[in-house]
Amino acid sequence: MIQDLLRISHVSKHFGGNVAVLDISFSVDEKQIVGLIGPNGAGKTTLFNCITGFFPATSGEVIFDTKKINDLRPDEICRLGMARTWQRVKPLGSLSVLENVMVGAFSVTNKARQAEENAMEQLKRVGLTDYASKSAGSLPIGLKKKLELARVLATEPKLLLLDEICGGLNHTETDTILDIIRTIRQRGTTIVFIEHDMKAVTSICDRIVVLNSGEMLAEGNPEEITNNPDVIAAYLGGGHHA
Amino acid sequence: MSFLQPLLSGILTGGVYALAGIGMSLVFGVMNISNFAHGDLMMLGMYLAYFAFTLLHIDPYLSLVLIIPTAFLFGYVLEKLLINRVINHPHQNQILLTIGLGLIMSNTALLAFTSDPKILTTSYSSSAFNLAGGISISVPLLLSFLITCVIITILYVFLSKSTTGMALRATSQNREAAQLMGINVAKMSAIAFGIGTALAATAGALIAPTYYIHPLAGHSFLLKAFTICVLGGLGSVVGAGVGGVIIGVVESMSSTYLSSDWKDVVVFMIFLAVLLFRPQGLFGNKGGQS
């Protein structure tokens, strides 16, 4: 068993002269759920983009499954077993819900029939079976988030990066998604989780990393984080409901 | 032949190209639309200057006083009637719409004016100043360059000082934010397209005395204008200005040292080279891989 499935060491990202992420280091053990929190503009999504190859890090190392992946493209990283969802959902609008998930499934099989079977299984997992033939663009936001989840699950990732998968959802919808995430973890998938909703994060995460203005503010278990004065200050200062 | 001669004529012609390029870049910046009718709008400018000269006996350079407002109005109305309806469509639909409009313009001109090229000959068409070292400067080229400089200066002041100009630049920077700030972006689009059209038509009118005027003349200028925009960075007005001069010089140099048959090939090669090595353009920061 690999202790740290993902290790980020001294990762920084500059855009021109602006520093979006500065010297971040943490690691994620296998089968853990790690929460990545912080006020808006803290650099959470940028860090995701660095890890998944969308914006290569300016400096530092991203190591996944003992392999340095800094210079790999997003699709290569996905095929290594790290998949992400998008904060602003990106459904393949004119394809059906089933076809969306099939696209994900094709990263592990070349056969359309096999992809369809896998996709149906994922749809069942997130409760979208009834919508399989609907066009993805027409779904309401709550279902689009579920579709997003089903689609990355179909790539059979070892590590799942979820970017505000509960954002914009009501309590019932959030609870459903959190339940799904728990079952995903039980099956052995490791999860890194960006979220605003502190309640969601503390209820599900083993460890939490807090970012503020691109820098690491704190790291620890949920209890430590909720009692950390710096974190409380940052959150209240950032005007966020904790 | 001296190296300075092609350099100088290149700069002078490039000024006019810059005008066409700036028009296209402004439209791209504000509306995020690649206007494939730009060359045909230039062609209309050429014919406007020609008919102002032959029918109304107005000097082609003076006729700008009529052509600029006419073209602005034409562009403004065109945007209000047609272009704004595709502003949120995929790029390819915008491109196809402007291609369609371009085809309508050029082929209507073909029906109305026939395919015979027209020549606009003024009393000073072939006169030139002779400088020391055997360098000569064509009078129409020099005049059009000077007028270009005046127009670009006015445009620059307008964009940086006037309220409308600033609103245009804000829209160009970030359409959504501009809208939230209370800028009427729909109106800005129409104004940008009007100015773009006016600049294209002006460029057309300015080159009318030195080029063959025919209905399909716009095509070669269209690709030149794109090259200029990409070179300067899509959406960058200053970049397009510099890009225009660079392309003018490149063209003139390749005509002199290579062959005039190959000058367009050289220009398009530069276009591809920019895409390959510096897709954000020499000065731009918009577009590219983001």
Added chain:
Amino acid sequence: MKQIALITILAAAAFALPLVIGENPYITGILISVLMMAALSSAWNILGGYAGQYSFGHAAYFGAGAYTTLILLTIYPTLNPLICVALGIIAASIIALITGSIVFRLRGHYFGLASIAVAEIVRLSVLNFDFTGGAQGILLSDVSLWGLDLNSKNPFYYGMLLVLVVTLGITAYLRTSKTGYYLQAIREDQDAASSLGINLSYYKNKSLLISAALTSVLGSLYGLYIRFIDTSAVLDLRLSIEIILTAIIGGVGTLWGPVVGALLLVPLAEMLRSNLLGDTLVKAGLVSETSALGIFLKENLAHAHVLVYGIITVLCILYLPKGILGLFRRTK
């Protein structure tokens, strides 16, 4: 599978068509144009409609096929034309790979613009070189293959039909395969596609190569059929636009859209070219032959088909952006 069956049935019907209409070179000529435009547009559709990469320079691949074939046959008159077709595919593939490697890293407007630039470089080079016949073009006096009567139009009717069927077959197959799903994912959202493990530039280049190769075969066939080519016939931007327009009118990204588009546009262009429309208006008594309008129509309508294309393009983008088949597509 349903689509494959439909392709087979229609192909069989098209196969029998020359037997029904008999020896009529005029009608056969129009049918060849319809088949060719349907095939060109279908080939474009693989890249433009499925992968969402609008190429505005497909004339370059058509011209590559036509010029390679005719240049080779002028130099080596005994060469088997099929070898020329194969070499045409190679020439087109080289152009496609160059274009793809430059622009597929970029997004947005760039591919469209660069595809035009490449096509213009090809056109101007052909125009300026000597071995391509320059502005005069190339005239091929004689050609033979397997003892077929290549002065008759029927072999070309079947040739075009074959390429169309192959193109439609490839499209139908793609739609149900991994590649087809990946192309559509790229069309819908490149970031999402990339995050799901899709190598964007590999799949874009793959679809461009398939599309360019098929287009080049059609160019070769056209060259052998007409036996005279110049840049304005096979390399012009107008041809590229006609190809796209055909797909748009029928329905971009649908299997049958390009065929529907060709069935409508080619006969329309022919009617305008032969002035059938002007004559009909006069004969129907709607316009007097001697009136100013009548004379204008008679003299100019033949040249107006590009104008009509322009008007159709504008109307189509504004009112029918999904094409005719888009109207019938079930809303999910």
